[in-house]
Amino acid sequence: MISSTDTVIVGAGPYGLSTSTYLTEAGVPHQILGHPMHAWKYFTPPGMLLRSEAFASNLYAPWAGYTVEDFCRHNRMEYKPVGLHLPVETFVDYGQWFQSELVGHVRPVELSSLCRKDGYFRLGLSDGSTLVARRVVLSLGLKSFGQAPSALRTVPKPYVLHSGDFGDLMWSKGKEIIIVGGGQSAIGLAALMSEVGARVRLLVRGDAVNWSREPRTSSGLVSRLLRARVGLGRGWDSNRPWLLAMSYLLSEYPATFHKLSLAQRQRILETSWGPSGAWWLRNRVEGKLEISTQTEVRSAEVRNGRIVIEVDSANRTFALSADHVVLATGFKVDMARHPFMSSEILSSLSLIDGSPSLTSNFETSVRDLYVLGPAAAMSFGPALRFIYGARYAVPHVSRHIAARFKQEAGRFETPPQAITPELANGRAGGSLHARSVLQAAEHNAE
Ligand SMILES: Cc1cc2nc3c(=O)[nH]c(=O)nc-3n(C[C@H](O)[C@H](O)[C@H](O)COP(=O)(O)OP(=O)(O)OC[C@H]3O[C@@H](n4cnc5c(N)ncnc54)[C@H](O)[C@@H]3O)c2cc1C
Structure with a gap:
């Protein structure tokens, strides 16, 4: 038809x-x-x-x-x-x-x-x-547009899953799960999976988890006025007035961004609103699950029904095994x-x-x-x-x-x-x- x-x-x-x-x-x-x-x-x-x-x-x-x-x-x-x-x-x-x-x-x-x-x-x-x-x-x-680190791209499901592959998390109860990623999606999943009874380890590439700050209500008048309106800024590091002013422009007037040079646009996209965890997730993960920073997955293989990965860290290389690796490594x-x-x-x-x-x-x-x-x-x-x-x-x-x-x-x-x-x-x-x-x-x- x-x-x-x-x-x-x-x-x-x-x-x-x-x-x-x-x-x-x-x-x-x-x-x-x-x-x-x-x-x-x-x-x-x-x-x-x-x-x-x-x-x-x-x-x-x-x-x-x-x-x-x-x-x-x-x-x-x-x-x-x-x-x-x-x-x-x-x-x-x-x-x-x-x-x-x-x-x-x-x-x-x-x-x-x-x-x-x-x-x-x-x-x-x-x-x-x-x-x-x-x-x-x-x-x-x-x-x-889901992304995967090269070492994990060829490992089949269900050993390697992407954070967008599933809804309900009850399947993860009692399982050992490694989550790769340091943004909101990775940290949110880590919190939810450990709360349903999974043993979760989070592998973050950066030096530390980048937590957004809880907004202070007592900061200056301009900040308070901007914060009331900004669609992207709140929840990011929006206690800094310059960042708040920039979020204001970018969220209220996306046409401004369109007028910038390609190099300026690429710089903004690469350097602002990078991976971070919302401040209100912090007490749901810190002390509740293992978080390793400065990590890069170097290789992966399936052995005896489990996935084994080799991880480069700041000053050493170590192996980890789990039932599943979940990628929350962003989108391109x-x-x-x-x-x-x-x-x-x-x-x-x-x-x-x-x-x-x-x-x-x-x-x-x-x-x-x-x-x-x-x-x-x-x-x-x-x-x-x-x-x-x-x-x-x-x-x-x-x-x-x-x-x-x-x-x-x-x-x-x-x-x-x-x-x-x-x-x-x-x-x-x-x-x-x-x-x-x-x-x-x-x-x-x-
Ligand atoms: C885990 C996660 C959490 C997020 N949380 C937030 C948040 O809190 N706030 C926020 O603003 N943004 C959030 N985002 C970003 C969010 O994805 C975007 O804001 C959202 O995509 C915008 O809506 P959309 O209509 O573009 O996409 P979607 O809501 O993804 O809708 C696109 C639809 O197109 C359908 N589709 C795809 N291909 C086809 C096809 N070939 N034929 C027919 N239909 C198709 C898809 O199934 C989907 O239903 C989050 C993203 C992720 C991954």
């Missing part, structure tokens, strides 16, 4: 769902593909607390009433913009509520192939159907790792060390192909690695797409399939509000 639409959003996480609401409001016929909030629901351990503050963890819509605060009020849950430490389960419920209220037309399919023919994109979907579209927005999160954007990408699109993409080079409208060097979320960080800065970056990115890209859609009206040979109330009523149902805005969108599109 072949169908067509103007714009396809691939990925139904915070960026994709938010973009759909803005395109609906702007009257742009579109489809959104993916399983809503999938990465948060299935690949993030239950019990994990969001590192971003509640006020910086919203999905965005052009209508009032759909923030984390609104969700908490609806459900009579406590809400504070700062200091709430939202559990991932609550965040998933919030995202699913947002989706069922506003984006009832999500198609729960995966994108399997993407190519371009005669000025249109052809998307092969996991249900065997094909979608033809004028524009594509990729909002795919981090799924394809590399568009070539998206398995659906045709070689023709890939060769036309202008890339900077694997990341797409984006225009000020989030468009890649392939016309009408857009990228949002962590893969846009090289162009728009560290804010895009967080949910908070959607606050700038989503309205911006949607305005641009809506303007192009209007400019091109009448030149689109295959009539776009408007979002119908039936689609709005699809799998997820769709609230009355969703149906009425989608009907309005359909009307606008005619």
Whole structure:
């Protein structure tokens, strides 16, 4: 079956769902593909607390009433913009509520192939159907970008696992686990696994765990004013006014980052917001599990059903064995790792060390192909690695797409399939509000 639409959003996480609401409001016929909030629901351990503050963890819509605060009020849950430490389960419920209220037309399919023919994109979907579209927005999160130290790359699962490979952690009870990494993901996992009864050892590459400082409430007026607003700064070392001022610029105005030279952008991405553990995790790991610093895994092999690794430390080399090694060694954007990408699109993409080079409208060097979320960080800065970056990115890209859609009206040979109330009523149902805005969108599109 072949169908067509103007714009396809691939990925139904915070960026994709938010973009759909803005395109609906702007009257742009579109489809959104993916399983809503999938990465948060299935690949993030239950019990994990969001590192971003509640006020910086919203999905965005052009209508009032759909923030984390609104969700908490609806459900009579406590809400504070700062200091709430939202559990991932609550965040998933919030995202699913947002989706069922506003984006009832999500198609729960995966994108399997993407190519371009005669000025249109052809998307092969996991249900065997094909979608033809004028524009594509990729909002795919981090799924394809997990990194592994070279010594561990060839060791098969389940001896070596990636932190994004599992949700529930009960399987780790009673097991010996080595976690490699020194950031929030590694430290958070170490805390949660040791709390369910795993024997955990954490291998950190740096000289020490870099703990963010607990923000002081008594610091100066400027710091207090900035801290109240900064979407990235809080939880990082934000008691330093200069860092706070920089976080303010980068999180509130990602367009500023876009104007910097490539060398400046690369320096900021490499040196700021590096791996660190949130201050509120500290007492859950220190003294509760073994932490080795200045470590580098040199080699690994499977012996008698266990994984044995050789570790270089500051002044010695030692061997460790465990049931599993879990890698929480971060992510590196590399568009070539998206398995659906045709070689023709890939060769036309202008890339900077694997990341797409984006225009000020989030468009890649392939016309009408857009990228949002962590893969846009090289162009728009560290804010895009967080949910908070959607606050700038989503309205911006949607305005641009809506303007192009209007400019091109009448030149689109295959009539776009408007979002119908039936689609709005699809799998997820769709609230009355969703149906009425989608009907309005359909009307606008005619
Ligand atoms: C362990 C962990 C904890 C984090 N905690 C925070 C936090 O507290 N606060 C914060 O701001 N950020 C956090 N992040 C960063 C977070 O990943 C980004 O903020 C998030 O990715 C932004 O949303 P998104 O919509 O871009 O991606 P996602 O929420 O990952 O959504 C992308 C979706 O696209 C889907 N998808 C991928 N490929 C395809 C395909 N081929 N076809 C269809 N669908 C596809 C995925 O399944 C996924 O559901 C965390 C990351 C990790 C790994």
